[in-house]
Amino acid sequence: MEKEATISGFYEMLEARGVTRRDFMKLCGAIAAAAGVSQLTIPQVAEAVESLIGNAKGNLYPVIWIEAASCTGCTESFAQVDTPDAATVVLEMISLNYSETLSAGAGFSLEEAKEQTIKECAGKYILVYEGAVLEGWEGQALRVADTPGTETLIEAAENAFAVVALGSCAVNGGWMAAYPNPSQACGVQQYLKKAGIDKPVINIPGCPANPEWLTTVLAQVILMEQVPALNDENKPALMFSQTVHDNCERRGHFENGEFVYEFGSEEEALGYCLYPVGCRGPQTKSNCGIVRWNRRRSWCVESGAPCIGCCEANPSNSGQNWVEVNTPFFKRHRDLRIGDFVFQPGTVALTLTGLVAAALVIHGFGMKISGRMDGGADFEKVRKWDEKHPDRAIGHYDVVVEKVPEDSEDQETKAEETEGGKA
Numbered sequence: 001m002e003k004e005a006t007i008s009g010f011y012e013m014l015e016a017r018g019v020t021r022r023d024f025m026k027l028c029g030a031i032a033a034a035a036g037v038s039q040l041t042i043p044q045v046a047e048a049v050e051s052l053i054g055n056a057k058g059n060l061y062p063v064i065w066i067e068a069a070s071c072t073g074c075t076e077s078f079a080q081v082d083t084p085d086a087a088t089v090v091l092e093m094i095s096l097n098y099s100e101t102l103s104a105g106a107g108f109s110l111e112e113a114k115e116q117t118i119k120e121c122a123g124k125y126i127l128v129y130e131g132a133v134l135e136g137w138e139g140q141a142l143r144v145a146d147t148p149g150t151e152t153l154i155e156a157a158e159n160a161f162a163v164v165a166l167g168s169c170a171v172n173g174g175w176m177a178a179y180p181n182p183s184q185a186c187g188v189q190q191y192l193k194k195a196g197i198d199k200p201v202i203n204i205p206g207c208p209a210n211p212e213w214l215t216t217v218l219a220q221v222i223l224m225e226q227v228p229a230l231n232d233e234n235k236p237a238l239m240f241s242q243t244v245h246d247n248c249e250r251r252g253h254f255e256n257g258e259f260v261y262e263f264g265s266e267e268e269a270l271g272y273c274l275y276p277v278g279c280r281g282p283q284t285k286s287n288c289g290i291v292r293w294n295r296r297r298s299w300c301v302e303s304g305a306p307c308i309g310c311c312e313a314n315p316s317n318s319g320q321n322w323v324e325v326n327t328p329f330f331k332r333h334r335d336l337r338i339g340d341f342v343f344q345p346g347t348v349a350l351t352l353t354g355l356v357a358a359a360l361v362i363h364g365f366g367m368k369i370s371g372r373m374d375g376g377a378d379f380e381k382v383r384k385w386d387e388k389h390p391d392r393a394i395g396h397y398d399v400v401v402e403k404v405p406e407d408s409e410d411q412e413t414k415a416e417e418t419e420g421g422k423a
Ligand code: SF4
Pocket: 244, 245, 246, 248, 249, 250, 251, 252, 254, 272, 273, 274, 275, 279, 280, 281, 282, 301, 307
């Protein structure tokens, strides 16, 4: 009876926020998918969310959200929900104890709230870290509340249940780490590894990160008390294992060779593939075309912009940030990367052509100098062995080979020996 009341209260709460039961079930489907469990378990996921929110009252899952070197774009992306949607349901499951941007409090009282959470909820809170870690000037490149940003990260990460690196800057430094990177920006995973802190880091790239990725990960960690299945870059496998290109609605045009070569052209109006004007969809692993943006209204390619690969971020290498890898954005992708160097295929082709041309010129000079070009050099017209063994010769010669008796070699040798003897 009590449970029914809780559930009906939960749906009333959803209704009051303009969230349909259908939207809510879709969110539960996304959570189930992220957890790698069967879609048949969606009702159980829904029940878990209902009971958690219904019963939690004052006992919500603590979250610390630290803003490091960033533009606050990921916070904006998460908080831009102007009318409630299914994602806001997840917010009901957390207690955002600390956020420089979103918390109502400020100053020392807010710092105290963070310290209290780290102490009292050790091992039971999630750390969301937005923005790059700045190592420059011994960590002094970023100071908050009179403390180097690197120290704050270590303290908060050491005691967390899991760390979420939110946005490409937190994953590997993002545009903060673009050359020449004077503040030595890097990603959370890279920094924690260097500092010897062994804590699961869930990397959610994007510039900014899609709020649905975060809500799904948070919901899974809170409900299932487990980190979602991650790929080899510690990114949630079900969100970041396929390329943007795999799920793009313009893919048919790509296969048909129908491309946009110029913005404002007829091909663009026809919605052809944007690859020649810089689309990084084939190189970027992310499910943007499925999850979409702004409450699933649209996404980059659908709205006419080539994907600029903002989810490309190698957490082990801040030099491979999406800006370094993908600029200039509206040019065809520079596909080739060798070590720290990136080459455009056209540049490589031109270089190789130049090298081959140079080799031919040098060879020509060599031929000229050795006199071979003037027809002065002797060439072996017929291999000597073939000449001596015409019945066993391989290949054809224009020169008519006279049959030489098989034992002629012995006779010649004997003759030479006899002559030598006489001498
Ligand atoms: S627009 Fe981009 S992602 Fe879509 S098919 Fe073309 S190359 Fe692939």
